[in-house]
Structure formats: structure tokens, C-alpha cells
Amino acid sequence: MTSPTLAPADALAASAGATPPPAGDDATQPTASAPRRRRRWSRTAIFGLVFVLPAALYIVIFQLVPVLYGLVLSFTTYSPLSRSGPEFTGVDNYAELLGDADFGNALLVTGRYVLQVLPITVVLALALALLVNRPFKGVGLFRSALYVPHIVSLTAVSMVWLWMYSQTGLFNEVLGFFGAAPQNWLLDSDSALNAVSAMRIWKALGSNMVLLLAGLQSIPRDLYEAARVDGAGRWASFRYVTLPGLRPMLVYVVAMDIIYLAQGFAEIYVLTQGGPLGSTTTVNYLIYTEAFQYNQMGSASAMAFVLFALIIGFSVLAVRGVMGRQK
């Protein structure tokens, strides 16, 4: 926090600055971060490591090792059915991706998907979180109702969405009510990705709302009172108290949304199977097909690691964007 320029990796960590007061933030930061910068292996540092260790060991073994296994496979050809094991082929899988038009198209679709779903879910979820962050009778019911999409089984509810989007479904019925012509929501390559996005926004709204709600809860009430004493209006207190206070949680929401949206698969599998004309074929859809339909784990893994690199890159950029003002 004391260093003026943040390395990409530090951008996420910089959120540790947190809850800056209404005006200016430089004054508090050295105080806040001083204890974190003491001797290298202080008593707290040792405890820090000890506290992290169980979780870290578990993740290294059961998440990181499989990932590294995938990384090794990405330099081989390998079918899970084969008895002979992976065959080392160097960077062939990656080289093939360079000239693969389908992969290029899938990257574009994935990018567009993330870019159009992300801002809408975050802004809508924030608005909803603000609305249900007030104490009134029955607020729990509203919160629960808004969270329902996140917990209802995707496979089951996707059948309802398929029907809503169908020729005789709810959306066309509503259009007809207003005298508009029926639309081929999922069958038209211009609208299919938007239709999928709408379902995804619906599904993700509740979880983002809950996260931001928890974030709002961690903003000290006194700051609002202080802002009011300073004569701040509603917008000012949102701008100078709520937003800075929410920053750590916004960082989380944006980073995780990018990570999960960029791996969008299930909603596409159930609604469009990647069509029409490849307009909803995301990278992860290709990966799934390659891995489980064609049994080509090698090239599937290579695609996965290209996607991985892009996800990390974009997450860092986006998080820097969220943190931007603080720097």
C-alpha cells in the first residue's frame, strides 16, 4: 500500500487499504498497514503461515496438482480410453490453436459474453443489495426470493427458460400482447447469445447481491454519520462512503464473475448447444466437447490454459479498474 505503483498481482491485495474515510485516504494508510510490514518472520507471520497451511496444503494437493497434470497433458496427445498413456508432442496443441478459426471465434464469443453479462450483473446486484440493506419487515423474504434463481437446479429451470424462449412461449406471448411480432430468441444467431446472457444474469444476480450485501454490512455506520455531519448528501455518501467501503467486496465480485463467466458452459449446453452458427460456442464449450466427446484431453488442456492465461490477465485488469481511484 505504501508503494505508489502496483504490480499486477498486487492490485488485488491493495484492497487491504479498505474503507477509506469520506475525504482523502493518505492519512490513515500508513497507520493501518504498519503492523503488516514488520520483521519478516515475526510471531504473527509464523501464525499466519500456520493458519494458511491446512487450506493451502489441501488446495495444492487436490486442486493444484490436477491443474498441473492438465498442464503436462496440454503438451501431449492423450485419450482417457487409451492404455498407452500420453504421448509427448511439444507445443503442437498450442500451435494448432493459433490457426484454429473455431477457437478464435470461441474466444470472441466468450469475451463478448463476459463483457455484456459482467457490468449488468454487478450494477443490478449492487442496486438490489442497496434496496434490501434496509431494515423493514419482510426484507428476509425479498432477499430469499431474489436468491432463489441461484439455488434452483439449472437443468430443471433451463427447461422453463427454453419454453419461455420458444415460439409459443412466455416472451413471445408478452410481445404479442403489445402487438409485436414473435422472435426466434434462441434460433437467431444475432439474439442467441443475448438470450443466454439474460438467463445467466438472472441466475447470477442473487449471489452477487448477497456478496455485496455482506460487503455493505461491513461498512461502519459511523462513517455515514460522519459524512452527514460533514454535510454530504445521498449521492456524496454513496460516492465517498459506500463505494470505497465496498471496494474489497467489489474486487471479489468482479474477479470471481470474470473467472466463472469466462468458463460459461452449463447454460449454453442446456439452451443452445453452442449454436446457431457457432454464435454461442464459448471456449469452455469447445473444451468440454474436445475432452468428453472426442476424448482428446491434450488439446482440451491446451485450450484450457490459453483460457486460463486470458482469465488471469483480464481479472487483473478489471480489478485494477475497480481499484483505480484508490491509487
Place this chain on the structure above:
Amino acid sequence: MTASVDTRRASALRRMRRGHAPGEGRVGSIVVLVIVTVLVMVPFAWVVSLSFTPQSEAFGSVSLFPAHPTLENYATAFFDADLARALLNSAVVGVVTVATNCILAVLAGYAFAMLPFPGNKALFYTLISTAAIPISVTLIPLFLMARGIPLVGGNDILGQGGSGLLDTLAGVILPYIVMPMNIFLARQFFTSAPLELGEAARMDGAGELRIFFSVYLPLAKPLIAVVAIFSFTGVWDDFLWPLVVTSSQEVQTVQLALARFLGSGNVQYGPLMAGTVIATVPVLIVFLFNQRSFISGLSDGGVKG
């Protein structure tokens, strides 16, 4: 600026009282809230409606109320798919996952935020980056590991000879014991917790574990609530891993039980939707129960504001 710094310090010990933006324009915002909530509930309303609709009428009209409502779907869902057993299994898996995540992930996130050690950032980013690799790639190695866990399921010390955790509930839990995203979440949450409290406790000679459990954990109710909800929903919803790791009916989870009604070209809509309603309710209860911690400390000051 000085005033706000002072406010901040003075408030450090009263942080347990979390606040909210003073509410204004309440009627207008409740109207908006009602409209949005109704819209959001539309697809689920049809899930409920279909759960009372006979197979031959499913999706036949845009009416929300079935012409010939029936309870038969619930009976089918419950008895044909042995849903009670599946609910119990999923509940066990869910509770264990919630417990391990609330302890291990939260503790790790806390340490990453409050007790930095050399190399903590590199370790942190390594851990959470594992979430950015699609399951298609990691599924098979994870399966090999589940089979090769030493000393369980007939395995020897080298993990050979038996079936390890395959076809057990422990095997279903395996990938969820600590979810990296929960560590990230906990860290983000604790970055805004006041350091002064810990410093004060340390000066009083409190141990680190004690500082965590009695100073910071009580502040983290909303965090625990979110970690619990997300961990529970995560395992409750998963289909692919339980499908791969289990074989016998005795260990099937809710989503596997529901897949019973999803035969290729032969979907049984009524029982599927009835089962979905049955499967949604427990999670909703968990949520209703948990979301209260978002209000705690709020109502006292909030009502006046």
C-alpha cells in the same frame, strides 16, 4: 479529514454494529423491489406450477395454473428416485463442506489479510488461480486421486489395492473441503476489519488463535453466512463430480436423484419439477436462517435512521 480519522479510530471498538446507508424514499424503492422480485420469481413460479401439472399437459399453455392439478408428481419424485435418501446424503455432504470451509477457508483468508508472511501473496494467487481452470481438465486427475487415497476403501499405505474414496460420501466431499473462492472472499472481508482490535488484544497477551476466535470471528457473521450459503449451494448443485465418483444408490446426491427424470428424449417434467421444488426448499431454509446475520446489529440503529 482529521475528523474522519478520529471517527475511524473512535469507532474501532464499536465495529460490531454494522450500518447501512440511511434509507430514504422508502416507498418508491419498495415498489421497485417488489417489481424486480416478481420478475425474478417468474421462472421459479413455473417450476412450481409444472410440479403440479400432469406430464401430458406440461408446457402446453402459458397459464400458470394447471388445468388438472395433481400431487402425483411429488409422490413419484419422492418414491421413485429415493429422494429422501438423496436429500439426507446431500445434507451430510453440505454440512461437512460448510464446516470445513467455515473453519479452514475463513482461517486462511483471515491470515492472508491480517497476518502476512513472506511469500503470502504468491501463495494466495496460486491458490485462487486454480479456480480458473475448467473442471473438464481436472476431473480425471481428481478421480485418480480419490481412488488412490491411502488407507481407505481397502487401499494400502501407497493408495493401491482398493477403491479409495470412490462411491463414498467422503469422495463426493473431496473437491469441496476448501474452496479457493472462499479463501479469497474471507480475505477480502477481513481487509476491512480494524487492525487495532488485534493489536490491543496482542498487547494484553492474547494468543493468535484466541484473537481470531474471540476478536475477529464475532465480527465476521455476514462472512460466515455467505461462506456457509455458497459452500452449501455449491455441493448441493453439483452434478458432474457426484456422477463420476459414485455408483450405488446408497450414496447418490440430490442432483443425481433428479437426473432420474432427465432421460435422453424422455424427460419427466412433473416429477423433475416436483423434485426440484423439494430440493430447493432446504437450501432456501438454510439461506433464510443465515441471511438474518445480515441484519444483526442493524435493526437497533437502523430503525431510527
Place this chain on the structure above:
Amino acid sequence: MDVHSTHACTPRTPRGRRHARRATALLALGAATALAISGCAAGGGSGDSDDGGDKTLSVWLPGTNQAEIDLVTDTIVPAFEEETGAEVEVTYVDWGDISTKLNSAFAAGTAPDIFGHGPAATADFVANDRILDLDDRVAELSQADRDDLATALPGGQVDGVQYLMPLSLQGYLVMYDADAFTAAGLDPDSPPTTWEELKDAAETLTERNGSTITRSGFLAPSQAIARQQTFATFLFGEGGTLVNEAGTEAEFASAEGADALDFFTSLYTGDDAVSANLGEDYLNAPAAQQPLVQQTAAMTIQAPSMMQQIVDAAPDRDLRVMPPLSFEGGDPAAFGGAGPGLMINADSKDPDLAWSFIEYMLSPEVSTEYTQGTGTIPVRASAAESDYAKNSPIITAFLAASPDFQTNPNVVGWVQVRDALDKQLERALNGVATSQEALDEAAAEADKILGANG
């Protein structure tokens, strides 16, 4: 386990094990807690991976239909267990979900003795030496049995060798609305016999509001994967083939192929289009939403189980099944053949026991009962005499059509070839490419895939 120690994961295993050993302590907490809670389960289900043991047979059946599960659990398994003294453990997995489960199990050496899958997967299992050659065992069946199964068996063969024993037949025929025929001045008792006649009838039956089709005269599946099957239907009706005899080269980019695809495209385009909603998956839509039920189509291609559901959803209507059609001068053909079936794991400890289970499943009474439960077409021609067929005009029609069934080839890499073809068909149907262009491009890609694997 001997076979599997040499398998797949060579580069990873040593490292994985070392980590795993270090992890024992950490795992003790989590795993032990969970294990304690799930104690009952840990004991109950280890059977499928203990390699057969003493007369244990693990079976993954390719369906989740309740009637099928009841039949297998309550009747077939107890009877078989009593007869053989073996213990049978059955897991039901929809065949659409089974690939992931099987791949993981093969990689870890825990695959069951018997498993079910669609015929399209067979060639890849054969190429990797994962399933048993069943030729000798089939040869030991009586001549009468083999004749009875004659329609079903070829679909389970790869290079002429039997590997999969189909549990049912699958097929697609045209179902039509006889009342709509009458209302449009057509004779429902003598439906079209060629695709040309069908198109003419469809033009008569198509209803429009302005330029929008409100009732399709005829609908054929045009969504992903299914559109390849529709194309194959027309291709077979033209007398064309998908790949050459050896399975090394694509043959669909022929004159017959172009005509078939032109015909397919013509259903959707031009002033005399007869089909609406290109790309819509009506095939898997709920019965009440089916175009025939909603009366948004007068003729549609369907599978037998959905036909039955359609009849149930519209009990007052006169809906009938057409025999297979051809193009003028060709032989009638319909897309169909072996459905999902059973294979024996090449590593099964007791292949004889596994074969007796399959034999039992395919015995006349059991197999008829099985197909009745799943609403599918029986594998035995003699089932035409069963009550199941006699009470169902739909099943009777499909059994009568079954000699004209033709299906996709069982060659290595077929799934990829199918998807490559599917993608190009979509382009032609959407007017992005001409039929010949699309087929040539698909053939080039298919040859590459088939060549690499053949």
C-alpha cells in the same frame, strides 16, 4: 489391477502419490470425519471396483427410466442372481451422461464389467482395446436367435465384428395429422410414399399469415446433431452413403448428398417453404408443446417414445405413422438401427458371467418387457407377435419399418466427423454456403479425421 498399473497417467502418478502421502495427516481430519458420517456408504458400494471378486458383476445400464429400473431391480437381477449365484450391482446412468463417468473409470481402472452406451461410441472403445470381441459368443447363439436379432446386430459391429449388443432399436418415422390431411383435401389413407410427394403434400398443408408460416406442412429435426440425422435420412433415401466401406473416406459429398441437402434446405427457403423455425429442437420438446399437438405442424419426424407421448397428450386426434420414404426411383430408408446397448469390459474378471447377463437381458421375454418399459422398439423381430407390439400401432409401424433402417457408421472418430458435417449442414441450411460447398468442406475435414484414425 495388473493391467492398469501401466496405464495412462505415467507422468503424473509418482508426483501425485508423493503429495498424497504428505497429505495423509491433513486429510485425516476432513476425510475421517466425513467417512465416519458416511460409514454405511463406505461399506455398501465398494463392489464395482473390486474387480469382480468372487462372482460379482458390476453393470452400468444406459437408462434411468423408472419402468426399466423396476424391471431390472425387481425381476431381472434377482432371477439372474438365483440362476448363477452371482451378485449383480447395477448403476443407472443416462447414456447421454455416461461418457464422463466411463472415461474417468477407464483412466483409473475401475470401469464395470458391463456398461451401456450408444453405438456411436463403440469404435473408439474398440480402437483402445477396451471392450471384448463378441463374435464367438454370438456365433454360439441358435440360428433362430440370430435371425430374430438380425436387424439389431449390425449396429453393434465395428469392421464387421460384434462388440455391442443392442438393448433396443431406435428409429425415426414421419407422424402425420390425418384430420389436417382430410381438411386440406388429401387422402390420409394413402399418405405420400416419396419425399417429392411429401413435399407437395406439405405445400398444401402449410398455412401462412402473410409471409409467416403459422402451420408447417412438414417438420424435420434441424437442431445440432439431429440435423445430421435428417440429412442422412434424405441421403439414404437418395441411395447415397456417408462413408466408404473401409471407413477411411467420406462419401457424402456426392451428387446424392447435394440433392439430399438441397431438398433439406428447400423445406425452409423460398416462397414454397413448408417448415418454420429452422434450428428449433421440437424433437425433445415436451409432449404438450409438440408441433403436432399444438397444431403448428401437420407432419413431423419423430421417435417412437415421443409419438406415444404425443398420442397421450392429444388423445382425440387422428395421428398416424408413415412407412419409410424414398426419393423417386430409390429404395425407402429411414434413419434408425441399433439403439444403446451393452458392451463387456476387456478387463472383466468374469466375461462368461457378463455374457450370460447380456444373454439373459436379450432373451425374448425379458427383452420385450425391457423395451416395453422404456417405450422403445424391441430388438427381436419376433416381438411383433408380443402384446406390446400388438397393442401399439406405433411400435408395430416401427417394427415393420425396421428392415429399412440405416444408420451412421461405427468408425473411429465418427463423433468428430458428425460434428464437422453438422456444422457445415447448418451453414448450408442458413444459406451461408451452397450444398456442394458445405459438403465438400465437411468431407475434407472428415477425410482428415478418418485418415488420422484409420
